[in-house]
Amino acid sequence: MTTTAPRLPRRRRGPGISPYPTWFYIPAGVFYVALFLIPTGASLYFSLTRWTLFDSTFIGFDNFVQFFQEPALLQGFTNTFIYAFVTSGAKVVLGLLLGVLLSSQIVARGFLRSVVFFPVLVSTIGVGITFKVLLDPFDGLVNTVLATFGIEGPGWLTDPSLALLSVAMVDVWKGVGLATLIYIAGMVAIPQDYFEAAKVDGANAWDNFWHITLPLLRPATATVVLLSLIGGLRSFDLIWAMTRGGPGFTSDVVASVIYKQYQGGFFGLSTAGNVVLFIVVAALVVPLSLWLNRGERES
């Protein structure tokens, strides 16, 4: 007689599945709802009101209309895109070059890596205040050094057409270390076999770079682009420390505009600005992220 192993009662699939494991989500879920979902919902509601913190009157989309009509606010909007794309582009290019350089065999490589990464660790406000002093048009170090070469340095932070770009350059100086770090990690992960095979085929340094390094650094590039773009779109502390959005409104970005509305006591308008920023960042970054990472899903 054949014996069969005793059959354990089968767990029923479908509607009868035990909810017990999902109970473990509850503590994290409570935090998530209380600290994220509810404030987001409240923000969406208050952005449609005129809010004095003590009472609010529902005014529909007036805040948003005002946000896009007032010239100061609109300029902040365009400045944000300029700032984000300039800093992101510069960080990608410089980060890549520095990453390639600092992954090759050069003297004092470890020291140079530390030097490049150091600005990332310093307080943004500290960097802002320091560079504000350095870029002073009359007494700042930058212009006095330029003067010894006979070049009259412009008003970096006081010329309306230069203020935003000067802050962007300081932002790049501060953030390129992180991009470099990500690229170094990506470079180190490239297997040496590819380079050996290429050497056999007679490739020079440029071919190596263009045909092996760059394509295989795609994930690292995607990361750097996304992180620096999101950071650039939301940037506030450096701009505030260096120019406060000045002179006038010429270096305002959405974040500093939101802060100024908040300072003025226009809490509803400020919240509307935050909703606009949220939508802009999401609308820009989500498709970009999908496009950049398409390779990974296909492979």
Next chain:
Amino acid sequence: MFSRQSQRTAFAVGAGAVALGLTLAGCSTGNGSGDGSTITVLVDNQEATIALWDALVEKFEDENPDIKVTVESRPQGAEGDNLVKTRLSTGEMSDVFGYNSGSLLQALNPDQTLANLSDEPWVDSLDEGFQTVVSTDNGMYGVPLGQSMGGAVLYNKDVYADLGLEIPTTWDEFISNSEKIKAAGDVAPIIQTYADTWTSQLFVLGDFANVLADDPNWAEDYTANKAKYVDEPALAGFEHLEEVHEKGLLNEDFASATYDDGVRMVATGEGAQYPMLTFAAGPIIQNYPEALQTVGLFPLPGDSADANPLTVWQPNAVYIPKSTEGAKLESAKKLMAFLVTPESCAIQSEVQAPQGPFVVEGCDLPEDVPALVADMQPYFDAGNTGQALEFLSPIKGPALEQITVAVGSGITSADEGAKQYDADVKKQAQQLGIDGW
């Protein structure tokens, strides 16, 4: 004995308990004594303000040995406004704080955030004009600190004497004086200091007495949404600001100079004329005492020589937030009562160069005052003054200082700037819930 594992566990638990205990201990050091024996005062961080408060506190503590007062400071300008508003809304304000009066006070929502002082015994000793700027329909909230002041052009008398210039009584004379100063050499005709954005507002705000002279009802019309900055007579302020930049009459470093730089320039003669409030007497007395009689004052001229009034600011005030209660409230009220005594005025005159007449009965200015204050006296005596707009209307748009920097730097035109400010004012009026907007 105990296993290695349980030793480690015990150590971890012990360390965690110590860390938790330290954190909680840190949390609870907050309020200190609730019995009124220490109170805190929040003031702006100008050197002169801190020096004044130190002297007042010393005298107050002498007379009230059981109360100790700690002075804390906050930034000036829009950042300070922000800090005050935030602390009031979260209930974390110090026991007493100093702030502007007039429309800036209205933006703090005083009925809901400040303690009502209208029943205090000293209320009648305050000037009527002052009382209106620290009150709403529902109560009176502040005591004055300092004197009333003027917003006018501070000028270096030596530069004027060297070039044989006379005080201008019309705007055209002012421009022609400035051009002569520019032609003469390396003294900057007009000083502007846009690194401190609030200083850019003087051409617009200091012109208000001229606007009132032209149209005495302008402030009421403005509050009722009928008068605008894009129209004359108020547009003149913006046009003046545009003109001085266009004609190249400003100091070279106007975009990056600070208020301290401006005071230095007018006191030492590097610059000739500086539109500013007369509380600049404070830094002058502190840092350039030799210039006390060199820096004079004349009102911002308008178009006609007949009127030429001086625009006057009511003093800043000291308030008690609603969050101060019980014994602390009693101590705070004692401090407020002390501030309106003639002794307090005497200390104020001593420590801080007077910037104008007092608004408290029984408080007189000493004999020896800086030239810029003495130059104001004839205007007060003749009644040839006009209150600044922020004391006649509850509405002041918060973006004015940035707009005036943009106009004064040549980034936007006067018309554009006036339009932007009218839009800003509309926002503020709607936010304050004023009828008619």
